[in-house]
């Protein structure tokens with residue numbers, strides 16, 4: 688999460704409030720992959736806290752995922768529960784677009800635990816590399832279906848442990 692945005696006029700306990708807001712954002716799950724928070728996905732660009740009013744700037748993930756209204760609602764609902772916050776605003780920023788490179792190391796680990804192969808950290812390698820199996824780590828995997836259960840994921844099959852798995856498409 689970037690802290691380089693304009694630092695707000697913080698009150699005496701402003702820093703604490705900010706930390707509480709950051710903590711609360713970790714509770715907001717991605718509607719597509721509930722194992723991951725919007726923070727893990729790297730969706731949170733910045734936030735400003737001022738006089739009990741918080742503005743959160745989010746970059747939506749895959750354009751195909753019709754989840755923006757849900758995410759906005761969840762952020763508003765969760766942050767209103769934070770003591771000291773009485774007004775919440777959510778902004779969506781579309782440029783530069785979100786890429787799978789923004790998923791945090793913690794987020795990648797959670798994806799794997801959830802049974803979804805995380806996308807490569809560096810997009811340039813995405814065309815060449817096949818995802819490793821999230822269950823056994825084998826790279827003997829093959830693409831079964833480019834279009835998995837959601838637009839964001841593909842179906843793979845692991846030749847080693849003989850299980851199908853999903854991989855998040857690199858974008």
Ligand SMILES: [Zn+2]
Pocket residue numbers: 820821822823824825845846847848849850
């Ligand atoms: Zn496997």
